[in-house]
Amino acid sequence: MSEARVFHLKTPLSDEDISKLRVGDIVYVTGIMVTARDEAHKKILEVIESGEKLPIDLKGLVLYHCGPVVRKKEDGSWEVVAAGPTTSMRMESVEAEFIEKTGVKMIVGKGGMGQRTAEAMKKHKAVYAVFTGGAGALAADRIKRVVDVYWLDELGIPEAVWVFEVEEFGPLVVTIDTTGKNYYEEKMKEVKMKAEKIKEELMKIEFE
Amino acid sequence: MTDLNLEKTFYEFIKTIATGIPEDIYTTIKGAYEKEDNPVAKTQLKAILEDMEIACKKKRPICQDTGTPYLWIEIGEDFPVKSTKVIQQFTNALRKVTKEGYLRPNAVDPLYFKNSGDNTGRYIPWIHVEPVPGDKLKVYLMTKGGxxxxxxxxxxxxxxxxxxxxxxxxxxxxxxxxxxxxxxxxxxxxxxxxxxxxxxxxxxxxxxxxxxxxxxxxxxxxxxxxxxxxxxxxxxxxxxxxxxxxxxxxxxxxxxxxxxxxxxxxxxCWATRRGIIEISPDGSSKMLTRHLRLVDGECKII
Incomplete structure (x- = not known):
C-alpha cells in the first residue's frame, strides 16, 4: 500500500472540498462538528418534518456519531472528557434522509455504513470517514470548546446534540467517497474469503 | 470482623483502571506500531498510542465507552471484612468515580429505558465471589466496552x-x-x-x-x-x-x-481496561497489575 494522501479541511465544507476526497485519504478537520446518535437523528428529522427551524444550520458541517463523556465545570461551562465515535451502522436506516435534508458534508463515526448511505453521499456530495474507535481521550483533546448543546434535558448527555469547535480533529480515514465507493463493503468481502482459506488450513492442525 | 473501610482503596483502583491502560496492551501496541508497514493501519496504531498517553496525562477515560463493570472477588476465609460489605464499599466507590466523570453512566434499565446515572442497577456491577483459603482479598476488575x-x-x-x-x-x-x-x-x-x-x-x-x-x-x-x-x-x-x-x-x-x-x-477491544488489586487484613493494598500512570507529571508504567 502506498502512502496515504493527507488533507487539512475547514468547515463549512464545500462540494469542491469533498469531491477531492477518495477512499483511504486521511483528513484533519478544523471548525464545527455536531454530534448525533440514534435519538438525535430521530429528533432532528422530526423537527424538519414539522416544518420548524433547527437550532443550528447543519449545511456544510461535520456530523459526528458520538456520545461523549462531559463534565460541568464550576463556572457552568462544559468540559469534554472523552468523545470517541460510536458504531455508525445503527444510524443506517435514517442517514440517507438525514444527508438529503440537512446538507451535512461529512459524517464521522466508526465501523462504516451501508449502501443506502453511500448512494446518498454520491447524490448529495458527502463523505463518510472514521475516527479511531476507542480513542476517546485523543478526540476530547482535539475539541477546543463546547459551543452549544441542544435537547440535553430531553435526550440526556450521550444522546444530546453537542456542537463542538474542533482543531485538527483526526486522523479521519475516508471510507465512503462521493463516487459511491465503500471501503468496508469491499474489505468485508475480502476478509470473508480469507476466512474460508484460513479455516481450511486450521482444520489440518490437530487440537485434540 | 473489623470496621475496615475499603472505599478509598476501591475508588483509586477504579480510577486507575479507567485512565491507565495495562502495561501488556501498551507495549504490544507500541511494538506493533513500530513493525507495521501498512500506512493507514499505522496511523490508527499511532492514534491509539496517543490516546493512551493523553488519558494518562490528563487523567481522562481511555475511551468514552467506559464499559460495564465486571468484578471477580477472591475473598480469603480469614479476611476481616464480610463479602457483602466488600461489595457495598466497592459499589459506593463506583458511584463516586462515575459522579466525578471518570466513568460514563452506562447502566440502563431495559424495561423502562432509564439510565440509573451511576453505573449500578439490577445485577450491575456483575459480580463473581469465590471464597479462598487465607486472609487476603483479591479483586479483579474489568470495565468492559459494549x-x-x-x-x-x-x-x-x-x-x-x-x-x-x-x-x-x-x-x-x-x-x-x-x-x-x-x-x-x-x-x-x-x-x-x-x-x-x-x-x-x-x-x-x-x-x-x-x-x-x-x-x-x-x-x-x-x-x-x-x-x-x-x-x-x-x-x-x-x-x-x-x-x-x-x-x-x-x-x-x-x-x-x-x-x-x-x-x-x-x-x-484494544482498550481492554482491567486490573487486579490485593488487599491485606490491615487494609494495606497493592496493585498486582502494572498500568500507564502519571507519576510526578510524567507517564510511566508502574
Whole structure:
C-alpha cells in the first residue's frame, strides 16, 4: 500500500472540498462538528418534518456519531472528557434522509455504513470517514470548546446534540467517497474469503 | 470482623483502571506500531498510542465507552471484612468515580429505558465471589466496552465435531465482526459442559495478560494456533488491514458432559481496561497489575 494522501479541511465544507476526497485519504478537520446518535437523528428529522427551524444550520458541517463523556465545570461551562465515535451502522436506516435534508458534508463515526448511505453521499456530495474507535481521550483533546448543546434535558448527555469547535480533529480515514465507493463493503468481502482459506488450513492442525 | 473501610482503596483502583491502560496492551501496541508497514493501519496504531498517553496525562477515560463493570472477588476465609460489605464499599466507590466523570453512566434499565446515572442497577456491577483459603482479598476488575460484545458467540456442538466447530466458530466470529469490536482485539475462547460455563470462562480468560500461555500444553497450542490464524485475516486496527487483528487468544475449559461440547467466544477491544488489586487484613493494598500512570507529571508504567 502506498502512502496515504493527507488533507487539512475547514468547515463549512464545500462540494469542491469533498469531491477531492477518495477512499483511504486521511483528513484533519478544523471548525464545527455536531454530534448525533440514534435519538438525535430521530429528533432532528422530526423537527424538519414539522416544518420548524433547527437550532443550528447543519449545511456544510461535520456530523459526528458520538456520545461523549462531559463534565460541568464550576463556572457552568462544559468540559469534554472523552468523545470517541460510536458504531455508525445503527444510524443506517435514517442517514440517507438525514444527508438529503440537512446538507451535512461529512459524517464521522466508526465501523462504516451501508449502501443506502453511500448512494446518498454520491447524490448529495458527502463523505463518510472514521475516527479511531476507542480513542476517546485523543478526540476530547482535539475539541477546543463546547459551543452549544441542544435537547440535553430531553435526550440526556450521550444522546444530546453537542456542537463542538474542533482543531485538527483526526486522523479521519475516508471510507465512503462521493463516487459511491465503500471501503468496508469491499474489505468485508475480502476478509470473508480469507476466512474460508484460513479455516481450511486450521482444520489440518490437530487440537485434540 | 473489623470496621475496615475499603472505599478509598476501591475508588483509586477504579480510577486507575479507567485512565491507565495495562502495561501488556501498551507495549504490544507500541511494538506493533513500530513493525507495521501498512500506512493507514499505522496511523490508527499511532492514534491509539496517543490516546493512551493523553488519558494518562490528563487523567481522562481511555475511551468514552467506559464499559460495564465486571468484578471477580477472591475473598480469603480469614479476611476481616464480610463479602457483602466488600461489595457495598466497592459499589459506593463506583458511584463516586462515575459522579466525578471518570466513568460514563452506562447502566440502563431495559424495561423502562432509564439510565440509573451511576453505573449500578439490577445485577450491575456483575459480580463473581469465590471464597479462598487465607486472609487476603483479591479483586479483579474489568470495565468492559459494549461494542466489543458484538462478536460474542455460543455454539452447542456435538462432541465428535467439537474441535472442528471450535475453529470455525472463532474465525467466523472475528471475520464477521470486522471493525466493529475495535480491533486489535483480545479473544477469549472456552469449551465445556454448558452454555453459561463457557461464556463465563471465556470472559474471565480476557483477564490474563497478553503473551501469557495456558499451563496445559494442549490448551497453549490452541491459543497459539488460533492467534496465528486470526492475524491472517488482516482485518487490522479499525479494519484497515496490517499485521495486528488479535492481540492474543485466551483459552480455558471445564470438564464437559459426555453428550455436550459447548463453545464460547468473547472479545475485548484494544482498550481492554482491567486490573487486579490485593488487599491485606490491615487494609494495606497493592496493585498486582502494572498500568500507564502519571507519576510526578510524567507517564510511566508502574
Amino acid at each position: 461494542g466489543s460484545e458484538a462478536p460474542s458467540t455460543l455454539v452447542m456442538s456435538t462432541p465428535l465435531k467439537g474441535f472442528e466447530n471450535l475453529k470455525k466458530t472463532v474465525i467466523d466470529a472475528i471475520a464477521r465482526a470486522g471493525a466493529l469490536p475495535c480491533p486489535p482485539v483480545i479473544v477469549g475462547v472456552a469449551i465445556g459442559a454448558g452454555a453459561d460455563i463457557v461464556m463465563s470462562l471465556a470472559k474471565k480468560a480476557l483477564l490474563r495478560p497478553i503473551g501469557d500461555r495456558h499451563p496445559d500444553p494442549k490448551a497453549a497450542k490452541i491459543e497459539e494456533e488460533l492467534l496465528k490464524a486470526l492475524n491472517k485475516l488482516e482485518i487490522g486496527p479499525h479494519g484497515f488491514g496490517g499485521k495486528l487483528t488479535a492481540l492474543d487468544v485466551k483459552f480455558d475449559y471445564s470438564y464437559r458432559h459426555p453428550a455436550t461440547f459447548a463453545i464460547g467466544v468473547v472479545t475485548s
